[in-house]
Amino acid sequence: MQFLALALALCASSPVTALPAKQTPLPLEDPVKSPFPIHHSCNATEQRQLATALQETVTLVSHAKDHILRWGNESAIYRKYFGDRPSLTAIGAYDIIINGNPETILFRCDNPDGNCGLDGWAGHWRGENATDETVICELSYTSRRPLSTMCSQGYTVSQSETNTFWAGDLLHRLYHMPAIGQGLVEHYADGYEGVLELAAGNGTEAVHDSETLQYFALEAYAYDVAVPGVGCVGGEDEEEEGDETTEEPVQDDQDETAEEEIPENCHTHEGGELHCI
Numbered sequence: 486m487q488f489l490a491l492a493l494a495l496c497a498s499s500p501v502t503a504l505p506a507k508q509t510p511l512p513l514e515d516p517v518k519s520p521f522p523i524h525h526s527c528n529a530t531e532q533r534q535l536a537t538a539l540q541e542t543v544t545l546v547s548h549a550k551d552h553i554l555r556w557g558n559e560s561a562i563y564r565k566y567f568g569d570r571p572s573l574t575a576i577g578a579y580d581i582i583i584n585g586n587p588e589t590i591l592f593r594c595d596n597p598d599g600n601c602g603l604d605g606w607a608g609h610w611r612g613e614n615a616t617d618e619t620v621i622c623e624l625s626y627t628s629r630r631p632l633s634t635m636c637s638q639g640y641t642v643s644q645s646e647t648n649t650f651w652a653g654d655l656l657h658r659l660y661h662m663p664a665i666g667q668g669l670v671e672h673y674a675d676g677y678e679g680v681l682e683l684a685a686g687n688g689t690e691a692v693h694d695s696e697t698l699q700y701f702a703l704e705a706y707a708y709d710v711a712v713p714g715v716g717c718v719g720g721e722d723e724e725e726e727g728d729e730t731t732e733e734p735v736q737d738d739q740d741e742t743a744e745e746e747i748p749e750n751c752h753t754h755e756g757g758e759l760h761c762i
């Protein structure tokens with residue numbers, strides 16, 4: 486009581502109004518700033534989560550680009566995914582995410598095509614209905630992981646889906662939008678093994694393959710940032726032991742349902758990842 490009396494006395498002598506009777510009209514902090522436009526159909530919490538995930542996407546590809554610029558084909562990770570191909574294309578594919586004009590695309594939350602009602606759909610490109618728009622469904626907010634959990638909770642680069650992390654998932658979605666992928670970044674390989682085969686082959690596609698660009702960015706981040714100098718490639722050990730109980734992380738919600746109802750514009754990837762074009 487003495488303290489309160491003192492506080493009141495001090496306030497009374499100050500020109501500033503005593504206690505904050507009214508709520509300050511504006512929040513003190515700006516909402517999380519998104520690197521890409523987010524439609525007003527996303528509510529406050531969706532906006533913040535999606536903006537954070539898109540920031541992480543930029544973080545992920547910025548690191549990938551820096552890794553290539555610094556090491557080029559001296560990097561074993563580079564050679565693993567891109568072979569001896571020149572690095573310019575991959576650098577550009579990452580840079581357009583970081584420095585391209587973001588206003589050409591839009592992320593929305595209102596399910597305008599009804600696809601979010603389909604079991605296991607975490608989002609989709611709007612295709613012919615709106616070629617610069619991608620819808621993010623509720624499932625994304627509850628299932629996709631932040632990059633800070635890289636190399637934990639059972640995740641390994643070789644055994645887990647690239648969409649385990651929201652940043653990887655969104656990178657894939659960004660490349661499907663013509664303003665970003667430009668029809669050049671496409672699907673030429675499927676899954677970890679497929680991507681390694683593509684790199685080992687004699688074609689030129691590895692440097693503009695959507696999956697390759699995702700895997701490279703994830704492995705470079707795992708090795709350089711998450712567990713420096715170690716990473717979490719996984720794979721060989723589990724296979725040698727023939728351990729069939731090795732579990733994929735739970736993120737793969739699309740697994741069982743994907744095959745049942747695949748629209749014409751979609752294809753499933755190994756492991757049930759659904760891609761709609």
Ligand SMILES: *[C@@H]1O[C@H](CO)[C@@H](O)[C@H](O)[C@H]1NC(C)=O
Binds near residue numbers: 528529530
């Ligand atoms: C935003 O929508 C999601 C459902 O997609 C809901 O869980 C969440 O509570 C909503 N947030 C606000 C602030 O209304």
Ligand SMILES: *[C@@H]1O[C@H](CO)[C@@H](O)[C@H](O)[C@H]1NC(C)=O
Binds near residue numbers: 558
């Ligand atoms: C690395 O790139 C240089 C050119 O930048 C090329 O001369 C060299 O053959 C490449 N090495 C490998 C192992 O691909």
Ligand SMILES: *[C@@H]1O[C@H](CO)[C@@H](O)[C@H](O)[C@H]1NC(C)=O
Binds near residue numbers: 598609
């Ligand atoms: C485009 O809209 C039509 C009609 O609403 C819908 O049937 C179709 O699935 C939509 N396409 C995509 C890619 O969502």
Ligand SMILES: *[C@@H]1O[C@H](CO)[C@@H](O)[C@H](O)[C@H]1NC(C)=O
Binds near residue numbers: 687688
């Ligand atoms: C690339 O490899 C395929 C088989 O893997 C072969 O048929 C083709 O001739 C090769 N092309 C060149 C240019 O070496």
Ligand SMILES: [Zn+2]
Binds near residue numbers: 657661672695760761
């Ligand atoms: Zn795809």
